[in-house]
Amino acid sequence: xxxxxxxxxxxxxxxxxxxxxxxxxIAGLLIMVLTAWLGYLNNTWQDGILDMHYGPxxxxxxxxxxxxxxxxxAVIILAPLAFILTGSKIRLVDIAGTLALARFPMLIAVLxxxxxxxxxxxxxxxxxxxxxxxxxxxxxxxxxxxxxxLILVLLMIVWMVVLMYNxxxxxxxxxxxKAGISFTIGFLAAYIISKVISVVIFNNxxxxxxxxxx
Amino acid sequence: xxKKMPLYxxxxxxxxxxxxxxxxxxxxxxxxxxxxxxxxxLPQEDQTFIIEFVKRSGSxxxxxxxxxxxxxxxxxxxxxxxxxxxxxxxxQK
Numbered sequence: 001x002x003x004x005x006x007x008x009x010x011x012x013x014x015x016x017x018x019x020x021x022x023x024x025x026i027a028g029l030l031i032m033v034l035t036a037w038l039g040y041l042n043n044t045w046q047d048g049i050l051d052m053h054y055g056p057x058x059x060x061x062x063x064x065x066x067x068x069x070x071x072x073x074a075v076i077i078l079a080p081l082a083f084i085l086t087g088s089k090i091r092l093v094d095i096a097g098t099l100a101l102a103r104f105p106m107l108i109a110v111l112x113x114x115x116x117x118x119x120x121x122x123x124x125x126x127x128x129x130x131x132x133x134x135x136x137x138x139x140x141x142x143x144x145x146x147x148x149x150l151i152l153v154l155l156m157i158v159w160m161v162v163l164m165y166n167x168x169x170x171x172x173x174x175x176x177x178k179a180g181i182s183f184t185i186g187f188l189a190a191y192i193i194s195k196v197i198s199v200v201i202f203n204n205x206x207x208x209x210x211x212x213x214x
Numbered sequence: 215x216x217k218k219m220p221l222y223x224x225x226x227x228x229x230x231x232x233x234x235x236x237x238x239x240x241x242x243x244x245x246x247x248x249x250x251x252x253x254x255x256l257p258q259e260d261q262t263f264i265i266e267f268v269k270r271s272g273s274x275x276x277x278x279x280x281x282x283x284x285x286x287x288x289x290x291x292x293x294x295x296x297x298x299x300x301x302x303x304x305x306q307k
Binding site: 003019094170 | 289
């Protein structure tokens with residue numbers, strides 16, 4: 001299965017031909033734990049399905065809760081939609097598992113946050129154009145690295161959305177316009193829910209027994 | 215070389231029927247008009263899938279393992295074959 005997965009070029013946008021169900025769920029959960037841990041180390045918050053921002057220091061459980069919240073908000077919206085729209089005998093574990101695995105690009109995106117260049121570039125832009133913060137010295141190399149990282153992160157986000165769409169379409173066996181329209185509506189609803197979850201976690205960190213270190 | 219049974223008329227593209235059957239031992243020949251069984255009307259790949267699926271007691275999980283594919287891949291393939299069978303049945307009526 002793994003040999004076929006890596007030898008088939010289509011696996012880049014649809015690995016679910018070879019991996020789904022429990023295997024995808026376990027792999028996806030491990031990826032999310034690792035992504036949250038890296039986010040905890042470099043203060044990168046995934047505060048929404050599509051979001052990745054630098055922020056204050058926070059505990060690992062906060063990062064993990066937010067990462068899992070992003071995945072769960074997609075599952076709780078897209079899974080019922082799939083069951084309503086499909087004409088096939090589908091399984092919840094396939095939808096949940098493939099949507100978990102679809103978050104792999106975020107792991108690469110969070111890794112880029114270990115570079116200081118985007119932070120320096122962002123502070124430079126804030127001071128230069130909004131007159132916020134303090135003067136920043138930035139080299140040309142840092143600007144190039146920051147722009148390249150920005151492009152890479154955007155590509156990773158696009159890749160993740162493509163993977164999520166294929167996860168939904170393939171696990172639910174929904175085709176054509178029905179798949180496209182239902183995914184778009186479901187994705188937007190899930191995005192709103194994920195943002196609400198992030199705000200609730202940030203605002204109620206004491207209730208969740210989570211310490212935000214500012 | 216294994217011969218592929220033609221299913222459609224190469225001239226007018228309508229479905230073909232069996233008109234003659236012969237005993238492989240005594241060469242007795244039966245003539246008539248026999249429509250092709252539904253399963254034979256499916257592409258070879260689908261027939262192989264169905265045979266392998268039945269051999270695995272209709273277990274999609276076992277089938278996925280055998281083909282090195284995921285469960286949804288196999289289930290989607292089965293859905294596709296069911297659609298083809300339904301279309302053939304509708305066409306035959």
